[in-house]
Amino acid sequence: MKRSPLSALTITGLLALFLVVTALPALANNESSTPQGWVAPVSAQKIQNPLPASNSVIKTGKKIFAQQCAVCHGASGRGDGPTAQYLGKKLPDFSSPEFTHQTDGEIFWKMSNGNAPMPTFKEILTEEQRWQLVNFIRTFASDK
DSSP, X not given: OOOOHHHHHHHHHHHHHHHHHHHHHHHHHTOEEETTEEXXXXXXXXXXXXXXXXXXXXXXXXXXXXXXXXXXXXXXXXSOOTTGGGSSSOOOOXXXXXXXXXXXXXXXXXXXXXXXXXXXXXXXXXXXXXXXXXXXXXXXXXXX
């Protein structure tokens, strides 16, 4: 029995489509996929926070958080903001051990690069503002 060239072409095409579709999320976000979720590249771990966690830095970070982040992440940083339920993914709890074990550099990298529907904040906030946010977000761990 002879196979039709169309059936071999169809199987090859479907296989190629499957590979592309499964690879797209990681390629689009330039991130590693793990069961734990969104992971910054190893190089981000080494990025050092240039700002001290002073009261003035944290106060400014709190204002930025209220304006840019709380609507999704919630005022208490637990991922329960008023729009969180409409985003199609579970948002992190900034006070959880899984989150707080990240380095400042990893948090900075994530907010800078975004992860849809989260915007790329390097296009919205200055580098200093993003570091102020990192320092403020760290205060959620002490609120538990």
